Amino acid sequence: MPELSPYTRAMAQCLSALEDTPPEEVDYTCPEGHLLVNMLQGRMLEHLKYRVGLYYGIDPETLGEEFSTALIEVFNKEIFGAFRRKIEQQPWLIFFLARRIVEVESSDRPDSQQRINRLYLSIFCKHLEYRNLERIIAALQTDPRIQNTIVRCV
Numbered sequence: 001m002p003e004l005s006p007y008t009r010a011m012a013q014c015l016s017a018l019e020d021t022p023p024e025e026v027d028y029t030c031p032e033g034h035l036l037v038n039m040l041q042g043r044m045l046e047h048l049k050y051r052v053g054l055y056y057g058i059d060p061e062t063l064g065e066e067f068s069t070a071l072i073e074v075f076n077k078e079i080f081g082a083f084r085r086k087i088e089q090q091p092w093l094i095f096f097l098a099r100r101i102v103e104v105e106s107s108d109r110p111d112s113q114q115r116i117n118r119l120y121l122s123i124f125c126k127h128l129e130y131r132n133l134e135r136i137i138a139a140l141q142t143d144p145r146i147q148n149t150i151v152r153c154v
Helices: 005-016 031-056 060-078 078-089 091-104 112-127 133-140 142-154
Strands: none
Touching: 005 091, 031 078, 031 091, 031 112, 031 133, 031 142, 060 078, 060 091, 060 142, 078 091, 091 112
């Protein structure tokens, strides 16, 4: 089994804890639902950080906390605001996305990174309505903190 992100491990544990709970008793307002929303957002940001690093040929770990904080601030209103509105309209979505992420990232297939990339592209396109992940990365370039971090790491 591949090394899982701490966010993915937390999602798996949360989903496991909810296994015996009747579906009608679970929604995004329960403690587990809140945890899943936070873990989903954290994992999406972690994936974007990975993709930005890959795009610029930088080890994502060298991008550091300042980069992560800037990502959170850039994405919080627009992208995660849309995500939270979708969750309010379709509460089942957090459980569906969490299950898919855990399933795909836990896979031991040789093409697992390609599957993970496709999964997040699908999440951004279908569920967050962003059609082009490269456009998201380009939008990140307009934030001076993100630009400075990238320049320092290159």
